[in-house]
Amino acid sequence: MVGTHPSHHGSPLALAVDIGGTKVAAALVDDHGFLVPGSTARAATGGVGNAAGLTHNIVGVVADVLRTAPRGARIVGVGIGSAGPVDLARGAVSPKNLAALDRFPVVDVVAAAVRAEQGDDSGDVPVVLRLDGTCIALAERWRGANRGARHSMAIVVSTGVGGGIILDGAMVSGASGNAGHIGQLRLRPADAGGPSDSGTLEGIAAGPRTVAWAQSRRWLGQTGEQLAASYADGDPVARAAVRRSAEAVGLAISNVTTLLDLEAVAIGGGFANVAPDYVDLVRAAAEESALFPYASAVTIRPTGLAGDGPLIGAAALVHRASDLALRGTVEPEPA
Missing domain, CATH: 3.30.420.40 (ATPase, nucleotide binding domain)
Known part of the structure; x- marks a missing residue:
């Protein structure tokens, strides 16, 4: 070698x-x-x-x-x-x-x-x-935004939405190894006649789904990069689309935190960079959705690891x- x-x-x-x-x-x-x-x-x-x-x-x-x-x-x-x-x-x-x-x-x-x-x-x-998603949760606890937290989650918002969970310092794999499929968490019923995963976190918040939602409201762009540019320009449809994605992520975080009493959540993935305030929007939605003080106390940060x-x-x-x-x-x- x-x-x-x-x-x-x-x-x-x-x-x-x-x-x-x-x-x-x-x-x-x-x-x-x-x-x-x-x-x-x-x-x-x-x-x-x-x-x-x-x-x-x-x-x-x-x-x-x-x-x-x-x-x-x-x-x-x-x-x-x-x-x-x-x-x-x-x-x-x-x-x-x-x-x-x-x-x-x-x-x-x-x-x-x-x-x-x-x-x-x-x-x-x-x-x-x-x-x-489990691997990303391990990385965030080892070297990323969740260092020092014994109870944490990592979420990636990109072409899809994935995640992983650490509890009491140990990764959670589940019975089959598939614990952490937060993207398939259902936030509302499926749309009549729509895809089977409509109403899931991924079906609402993922980059391509967010672009498609904006297009259905006569936004003329084609890509997440173009949506980011329209958001920066103040386009109302683009801003509504990005808020819709971030609010869904925040709601999912609130649900999981209420269930598992998490300390910290790291958010990564290419689509999480669609707007400079995307994580702020997620944080606000999670806090608004929480019913108990412990659930609203979770720390939500951008990934500390970029693409690695x-x-x-x-x-x-x-x-x-x-x-x-x-x-x-x-x-x-x-x-």
Whole structure:
């Protein structure tokens, strides 16, 4: 392997893999939660129409990253965060926005890619899978906006809406590994004749749904970036659309906080940047929705990790396993 970053010579590194609706990304991450410079690789998932093509892209990204490993570095584990639902017992994923990955055996695919690249050097490197929202919650507690909070949640508002939960310092996976699917929390009944997920947080607040809502009210733009520009220009439809998204996120936070008594929530994702006051609008909606003082006391902040959160969180599955009570949870069945 070619050394590219001597400061990581001999240090334990995690191979972090993030699989989402538009791309697969991977990187090497050290045990302090920092990406090794030059180790990140990406490839498309959205628009790739079959499992073979997606397998090719995932394997290629893993191989590209491993070839950047510094000389003498130790790959001590692989963490995979994926859009869900996930099936931890089988090491498989069926992402809602990637039909070609239905019951896709991602743990086996990534493990094989590591063996192919490293040969006997790969040894018994563990491969751990979790929901991508769970990984982001781990990242925010480790290095992001939720540091110091024992009871926290992370939410990503983007093409979809995802989330993850930390309670008493430990991640919450649930019986099947799918705890944290806040985007599918139903805030109102489905629209008659509309999509089955209308009325869910994702169906209301996600970027494409917000753009579509604005278009239905004769806004002429096409993208989230254009909606952001219209919002900045004071366009009333754009401003109403952004407020509608933020208010739905705030309501969902209030509901989860009332149930779980959270201390802190971090909000990330590309669409959370659609307006400079988006998080302020979320915060106001959450406070207005809360019925009890403890629920209105939750701290709501923008992410502290920018775009690196998913990979840092996937690496936390390796580097922070004992601290975050990952042991004893469901793992893939042995082959």
